Amino acid sequence: MTRPRYLPDNFTLALLGSIGLASFLPVRGYAAQGFEWLTTAAIALLFFLHGAKLSRAAVVAGMSHWRLHLLVFACTFVLFPIFGMLLKPLFSIVLTPDLAVGMLFLCTLPATVQSAIAFTAMARGNVAAAVCSASASSLLGVFITPLLVSWLVVSGGVSGTGNLDAVGRIMLQLLLPFVLGQLLQPWIGDFVRRHASGLKLVDQGSILLVVYTAFSAAVIEGLWQQVPLPILLSLAVTCCLLLALSLAMTTWASRALGFSKEDEIAIVFCGSKKSLASGVPMAKVLFAAHTVGVLLLPIMLFHQIQLMVCAVLAQRYAKRGG
Numbered sequence: 001m002t003r004p005r006y007l008p009d010n011f012t013l014a015l016l017g018s019i020g021l022a023s024f025l026p027v028r029g030y031a032a033q034g035f036e037w038l039t040t041a042a043i044a045l046l047f048f049l050h051g052a053k054l055s056r057a058a059v060v061a062g063m064s065h066w067r068l069h070l071l072v073f074a075c076t077f078v079l080f081p082i083f084g085m086l087l088k089p090l091f092s093i094v095l096t097p098d099l100a101v102g103m104l105f106l107c108t109l110p111a112t113v114q115s116a117i118a119f120t121a122m123a124r125g126n127v128a129a130a131v132c133s134a135s136a137s138s139l140l141g142v143f144i145t146p147l148l149v150s151w152l153v154v155s156g157g158v159s160g161t162g163n164l165d166a167v168g169r170i171m172l173q174l175l176l177p178f179v180l181g182q183l184l185q186p187w188i189g190d191f192v193r194r195h196a197s198g199l200k201l202v203d204q205g206s207i208l209l210v211v212y213t214a215f216s217a218a219v220i221e222g223l224w225q226q227v228p229l230p231i232l233l234s235l236a237v238t239c240c241l242l243l244a245l246s247l248a249m250t251t252w253a254s255r256a257l258g259f260s261k262e263d264e265i266a267i268v269f270c271g272s273k274k275s276l277a278s279g280v281p282m283a284k285v286l287f288a289a290h291t292v293g294v295l296l297l298p299i300m301l302f303h304q305i306q307l308m309v310c311a312v313l314a315q316r317y318a319k320r321g322g
Helices: 010-024 029-053 056-062 066-094 097-108 114-122 127-153 163-194 196-220 229-256 261-271 276-286 289-318
Strands: none
Touching: 010 196, 010 289, 029 163, 029 196, 029 276, 066 097, 066 127, 066 229, 066 261, 097 127, 097 229, 097 276, 097 289, 114 127, 114 261, 114 289, 127 163, 127 261, 127 276, 163 196, 163 276, 196 276, 196 289, 229 261, 229 289, 261 289, 276 289
């Protein structure tokens, strides 16, 4: 039986379940330390599999579209931070201080990889270019996001001994496993791609694990006392506003610059989306542990909204003639 479109997908339900479990049964003490080690290992495995799964042939095929990639990078790392800077007064009025920081952090993140490529394929767009742009965006985010956080979020949010330390930790946790996966890709790439459906559990499971651990720490610190329902509704509205602005600008820019419809699709889905998979571990590295749960709320909510909106948009693109 086909799932009705208005119902959430399994991952969304699991995400909500993780939040509910953390709300009623947060992990504490030595168990929390064990979960921290487990989440670190799961994140490393996640990025290792991304590296092993990514086809080098697809990357080479998409690299020739340099104008497309420049536009996607500009939308991801320039346009979004500008939106964040312009909307910062609104965030400070309708949201709590930590949620406002979370919205600014959202604006600094790289694009998604899997969902951007999936929606581009569903919409009959330029898949090879989407693979190259989304993957490169994810890698560049390792270096650019900490720098943007220090500029946009200001010195109050980032923990550690500075930007270089943050970049080093992110490279160790995210980039190194990805590079190892790429180096082993000729030997294990086919196996990883053949078992993509099963290995998807590692991808989603690692996110759920980090969310549960982060929310447990936040609940212990009084998360739900800090985020009442009116604030949560305000957060949903601000996420919708940010997504609407990004979709409008990526669509307008791709058409104004004369890109084909296939390239436009890749630009829209790569340039307007933000990565939960990268955002969760980056937040864990960049911010103090007790604030991560609150800071993740904007990313999680934006992620769900962008999935639902882009699913509808991809279907509309796919129905076009030609």
